[in-house]
Amino acid sequence: MMNQQLISILLVEDNLGDAFFLQQLLKESQISKFQVSHFDYLAKAISHLENASFDVILLDLLLPDSQGLETLLNIQQKADNIPIVILTGMNDEELAMEAVRKGAQDYLIKGQFTTDILTQSIRYAIERKIIQKELKKRTEQLEQSNQELKKRTQELEAVNKELKAFSYTVSHDLRNPLTNVKGILFLLQEKHKDRFDTQDEEWLDIMNRSCNRMNQLIQDLMLFSHVEKQKAYLSDVNLSLLANQIIQQLEMKYSDKKVEAIVESNIMAVADENLMYIVLENLLSNAVKYSQKQEKVRIEVGSFFNHESQELENNQGEEISQKQLAYFVADNGVGFDMKNADQLFIPFERLHNKNEFEGTGIGLATVQRIIKRHGGKIWANSEVGKGSTFYFTIPNYSQTLVS
Structure with missing residues (x-):
């Protein structure tokens, strides 16, 4: 903890x-x-x-x-x-x-x-x-x-x-x-x-x-x-440690399911640790929740520089800088139709039936607010029945964060 x-x-x-x-x-x-x-x-x-x-x-x-x-x-x-x-x-x-x-x-x-x-x-x-x-x-x-x-x-x-x-x-x-x-x-x-x-x-x-x-x-x-009003404190944050802590809690909550988690070591970001905990908690909770129909839940947390693919774009069609570090949380859950991707971060908008998956429809909107406050971007790629991957960026300089 x-x-x-x-x-x-x-x-x-x-x-x-x-x-x-x-x-x-x-x-x-x-x-x-x-x-x-x-x-x-x-x-x-x-x-x-x-x-x-x-x-x-x-x-x-x-x-x-x-x-x-x-x-x-x-x-x-x-x-x-x-x-x-x-x-x-x-x-x-x-x-x-x-x-x-x-x-x-x-x-x-x-x-x-x-x-x-x-x-x-x-x-x-x-x-x-x-x-x-x-x-x-x-x-x-x-x-x-x-x-x-x-x-x-x-x-x-x-x-x-x-x-x-x-x-x-x-x-x-x-x-x-x-x-x-x-x-x-x-x-x-x-x-x-x-x-x-x-x-x-x-x-x-x-x-x-x-x-x-x-x-x-x-x-x-x-x-x-x-989220936008609370005081923010920038520091070097180990996202890998936060992710592992959250995954341990999710394993206890969903004790009836086998969770296979792959977390890259020492994923670092210059950010507010408490706010980043909220980001990862929402993304990882969603990953496990929407993978419950699978026999084994698989989650991956990692990062990469966009030096291998020159055409990587987010949902808004904006090309991510070649030198920009991107982070991701992937799962093997039910996924969603990408034609509805523009609704992901709108409060109360849900892409799945609320009777099938619990939730309030506010979590991803909160995540987007936090990422934007850090000067970054968030987007997702998915296919129905084949899981989802959420990507986000956080520029490594403090001037981007409005405190």
């Missing part, structure tokens, strides 16, 4: 049971590692902030020494640069939403979230805070420029407002109600499991699968909308 970044959390919660349960969920995370400092009084937490720094604050608004929005406002005075996630009960959801409008990044209803939801909320809160700080910094720089740049600043602020509105809608108007539905379904199944007949079980299963698909769609949309 990739090296996990240690995330430092300040937990302000007076209910010891809720605090213990939350810390246990964090210990179960497979995505990140967490270090938690717990306080049951706001005054203690604020005092601790004088000598310690944190990546995120998990805050209960109803504490023995502080109640309601004053709790948030008081801690913001000492931790304005730290993202805050509100912890609330079901009866205090309106209060939590008001806290979000006052500057908190998100809120979670106690007892209604899993390890994955908690981890995602923390990571998204940190990401959004970084984006907000970066946008604020750029806005200040633009305000010092001439009238033409001031006009551009207004346009950027309008776009940012739309993005914030979209993120708020997805995060709260969709995700939290969905979490409530899943929680109630779980409670119903536990409470009345001995009373359900076969038809009832089928209906509950459909509801659960629909909730899971909706949750995946929301996560994919959030990732798609944030």
